[in-house]
Amino acid sequence: MHSMSQIHRRFQPGRLFSIVALAAVAMLGTACLTQGTSPTLEERAQEIGRSLMCPVCPGETIEQSQAELAKQMRAIVREKLASGETRQEVLDFFVDRYNEDVLAAPPKSGFNLVAWGIPVLGIAAAMATLALVLRGMRRNTIGVSVAKEGATVEADLEPYLARVDLELERVLRGDDGAPGGVPPSA
């Protein structure tokens, strides 16, 4: 992946910038999380309520639905949590009673791993393909010069880059000497 590292070298300042930003967010976030309070019983109950479908109302969770059954199920969730059962135990209880489709999302196990795995694999494959395609397109354009050192590439491209900067400036200005536009500066 020689040419990829070339490209990365050119990315440096931008990449550094985003790393700093991400690190800042991550550090501050985790710092806060650790001192944050754990969720209350009601918050946990509502989260579970949003993970369980109401068996008699198509497309609604028990937290959404106003049906009698949903109301009873909400009460059972709170009872069970209050008596010390874990989230998984509560979910299992309802799966035993109403089958697997009572869960709002398939569990991450067994055949259902396909549901979660395919999107991840699909997007990873698409990204890899895109990277290869882009690399191919780029190699065709710049050809041999890319294979040289990063600094050389910069030097080779200097006139073009200058032009690009000029272009950017013109775009921002939004005139580009179009007829009827702003008179060019003296």
Add this chain to the structure above:
Amino acid sequence: MAETGTIALYLALVLSVYGAFGSVLGRLRSSPQLLDSARYAVYMVPMILAVATFSLVMSFLRHDFRVEYVAAHSNLAMNPEYTWVAIYAGNAGSLLYIAFTLSLMVAIMVALAPKAITHSLPYTITILMAIVTFFIGVMVALANPFDTLSFTPPDGQGINPLLTHPGMFIHPPLLMTGLAAVSIPFAIAVGSLISGRSPDGWVDVGRVWALVVWAMLGTGVLLGAWWAYTILGWGGYWAWDPIENVALMPWLALTASVHSLMVQKRRGMFRMWNIVLVNIAFTLSLFGIFINRGGPVPSVHSFGASTLGWVFLGFLGVSVLFSFGVFAFRYNSMRSAASLDSMLSREAAFLVNNLLLLGVAFVTLWGVVFPLISQMFRGVTVTVAAPFYNQVNGPLLLALIFLMGVGPLLPWRHATATTLRRAIQTPGIVAIVTVGLLLAAGISKPFALVAFGLCAFVVAGIVREWVHGTLVRHRRGENYLAAFGGLIAANRPRYGGYVAHLAIVVLALGVAGSSFYGTQRDIIMGPGDEETVGKYTIRFEGVRTETRADRIEFFNDVTVSQDGGEVMGMTAWRAFYPDLRMAATRAAIRSTPVEDLYIVSSESLEDGRVAFRILVNPLVWWMWLAGPLLLLGTLVALWPQRSLAGSPASTGRADGNIAAAPFGPD
């Protein structure tokens, strides 16, 4: 009137078939007369379908319950203004509505078609008229809204009360027309491909229609969210329900398309990719109509369910095969005029944006079909609902917002490290400062922080562009207002795009605020009782009832005080429809930019007490700005520029964004 309607349908069917065949034969035989007459057929179809629609309206207004459709979707008690909603409340009527509006849009497209697509227009017309023929044909053969009963019932069954909401006047029509009209950019692209002339000729007009349909679908989805929020009474606006998903998917593909088409317009690149994108959008829209019209997936929105879905599935199959055929046939005509100069350029950013948008669409599609797959392979039904989409699509959407901030700041062709750093420095600092301030204010959920930080990043980037551009022009002697106007006029697609980006930001704000920091409580109160929810104290004053012809209405009055001060009255409305054994609610919502207080009365108990659900939803107010902003952005982007003639794309050189953009009369 019913007979008039049926006759009109048959007439429209004949004309649309004629338009389809006449157009392609006229092109192949180079017969201008045949082409003209086919075009007149295109103009005639919407007129005749207007007659059919009018006779359906009249049947409703006259309470002609001999007509099966009228009996099934209205009754004597229905307000006449809901006739408009009743027309598309069922399958047959919505097909008529779709056929009418689609044919109307096709006629407008044909009438306004620019010279650039003269060679491909006949093929485009043939494709579109084939689609119109399909809709009319299904109606005539399987779901005629003018079918009559053998007797005349004294009263009809009435309209679904959930549909009697102002949002229903615009939301379903926009979505139905929008879904059907994805065929217009599709037909423009494929028509151009068949004709095999200039590969970029279709781009301008195709982009215009893609944007129009994109705005229709986007507004339709947002109105649907608003409808759900105010009427469904669970305090949410989006549930990743299959019907919602199928409207979202073509919108996502079109979003990718309107971005990617800009690259072809400017640089003559991505020719093949753009054709693929409109094909995907079209296929997804047909899939949407299939799921809507009686597909195999359960949904809360199954208002007009039937088994017609399979006919649509067949049509979808045929369309996909046709597109593949054309694609294979013209594979060689789609080579790019330019190639990618750098991984760090707007072109590359657009490609990554396309990938992410299609990724979200793919995940959503996968979620819709996975229950069927599980049923097929395991015989076990599973549900794929919000938790799945939130976990899988959530990170992708955040990445999209990040890209929305960076992409537009990158120049075409190639960015240097310096230009990139200069571009993202200010927005980056603004984002980090925002996150810091939010942390200080006690916002500590990491995903929420990332979301808000990214929103700040995008807004700062856009504002910086606007301010910088305006200042540059101002320094050259324009006053600030003229400078700003001139800036936008100089490159409308770009600045319209920024406005649309702002729409997405306010949407993200609302979604992040309400999903990470929304609170909800169910309480039961008798008259005179008081409860405290967060900083609000809510006192139930009592209930007023009113009996109407078809329903009993309950007005549950509450007074709310905030932090002890400022008292105000709110009324949570609920109605019971004895005949339909259905209840409908209308939440009392006090909306401020900070948060919504949302009170819905879910049940009236026998002892006079009332069950309330009370939600505090932060930042939802902002979400409803997204619709107007989206339309404004589209308008700015589409506002005609005087000289877009010629083909800037075909030059493929660095002709800038704005070469062909003389200023309007400003």
